[in-house]
Amino acid sequence: MMISTKGRYALRFLIDVAEHQKDGFVPLKDVAARQEISEKYLEIVVKELVKGRLLDTLRGKGGGYRLNRPPEEYNVKAVIEQMEGPLAPVACLEPGQEACPRSKDCRTLSLWQGLDRVISDYLAQFTLADLMEEY
Amino acid sequence: MMISTKGRYALRFLIDVAEHQKDGFVPLKDVAARQEISEKYLEIVVKELVKGRLLDTLRGKGGGYRLNRPPEEYNVKAVIEQMEGPLAPVACLEPGQEACPRSKDCRTLSLWQGLDRVISDYLAQFTLADLMEEY
DNA sequence: CCATAAACCTACTTTGTCAATAGGAATATG
DNA sequence: CATATTCCTATTGACAAAGTAGGTTTATGG
Numbered sequence: 001m002m003i004s005t006k007g008r009y010a011l012r013f014l015i016d017v018a019e020h021q022k023d024g025f026v027p028l029k030d031v032a033a034r035q036e037i038s039e040k041y042l043e044i045v046v047k048e049l050v051k052g053r054l055l056d057t058l059r060g061k062g063g064g065y066r067l068n069r070p071p072e073e074y075n076v077k078a079v080i081e082q083m084e085g086p087l088a089p090v091a092c093l094e095p096g097q098e099a100c101p102r103s104k105d106c107r108t109l110s111l112w113q114g115l116d117r118v119i120s121d122y123l124a125q126f127t128l129a130d131l132m133e134e135y
Numbered sequence: 136m137m138i139s140t141k142g143r144y145a146l147r148f149l150i151d152v153a154e155h156q157k158d159g160f161v162p163l164k165d166v167a168a169r170q171e172i173s174e175k176y177l178e179i180v181v182k183e184l185v186k187g188r189l190l191d192t193l194r195g196k197g198g199g200y201r202l203n204r205p206p207e208e209y210n211v212k213a214v215i216e217q218m219e220g221p222l223a224p225v226a227c228l229e230p231g232q233e234a235c236p237r238s239k240d241c242r243t244l245s246l247w248q249g250l251d252r253v254i255s256d257y258l259a260q261f262t263l264a265d266l267m268e269e270y
Numbered sequence: 271c272c273a274t275a276a277a278c279c280t281a282c283t284t285t286g287t288c289a290a291t292a293g294g295a296a297t298a299t300g
Numbered sequence: 301c302a303t304a305t306t307c308c309t310a311t312t313g314a315c316a317a318a319g320t321a322g323g324t325t326t327a328t329g330g
Contacts, residue, residue, distance in 0.1 A: 002137035002224045005289065008243065015242050027305065036237070041290050047307080060298025061304040076246065089137045102171070107150050107266045108143065111211065118257045122250055131242045140318065162276065176319050182278080195327025196275045 025064030052082040077123035160199030212258035
């Protein structure tokens with residue numbers, strides 16, 4: 001299984017916020033209740049989203065979270081990568097990896113490169129807007 | 136990362152055997168040396184392949200492993216699944232999973248189904264023969 | 271016929287990640 | 301100023317990944 005709860009919860013969190021922020025901030029507690037996810041664990045997930053500048057926040061009473069751009073500008077692949085790290089199906093294709101010494105006669109390299117490609121291309125074609133109800 | 140060493144080593148093992156079995160059996164030791172994989176660990180991997188009836192074996196001196204059909208009949212997806220289990224990108228899509236109670240208004244279900252599909256379709260289109268040198 | 275080379279078997283270890291839980295500190299508001 | 305929120309640090313339990321260790325069984329070829 002390649003997508004952990006972090007990636008899945010993050011997407012659901014963003015979609016839920018997108019659907020419920022009319023103009024104000026959406027508190028984590030509400031999202032956790034609607035999505036049936038532990039508040040405490042969701043905090044950890046959301047921290048990553050904030051760190052990656054995918055959300056605006058406001059502390060204190062009346063506070064919560066808010067998207068900082070329109071849903072069309074949230075690419076699904078980018079969201080997943082923010083949470084999970086590189087999506088490469090095998091370690092040797094991860095960015096910043098030095099070339100494997102066997103690569104010149106590796107029979108499987110191009111297989112994995114192709115797999116990497118179809119996964120990336122697929123996920124890159126969707127945005128939050130595509131996943132929202134009313135869209 | 137979705138493909139562990141088990142899946143990758145298994146594929147490399149099968150390709151190596153395919154390329155070196157003229158008529159006889161190929162000993163694990165030789166494959167381990169050529170592929171630079173620990174013999175002991177490779178044993179564990181190969182045991183799964185034997186269990187899945189992807190290899191014939193012969194014990195004792197002069198023994199080893201041998202494919203039991205032509206390379207064109209070894210589907211890459213089937214090999215990977217034998218080693219890794221279901222390739223589903225998220226748990227709720229694994230076979231035999233009861234439907235998630237949230238599925239009827241899950242905004243992400245069809246995203247994951249589509250991802251599952253592109254991965255499966257991609258891997259299912261290759262066979263061992265495609266990965267062999269001389270093919 | 272028997273030393274040898276091979277597959278086969280059981281158990282253990284180490285390391286890391288996943289999925290949380292716990293308990294509080296800082297901050298803004300109504 | 302009580303309250304509702306985000307923010308922060310630490311800990312836990314379960315599990316899997318990747319390998320290591322040490323042997324037993326089986327067939328062959330010299």
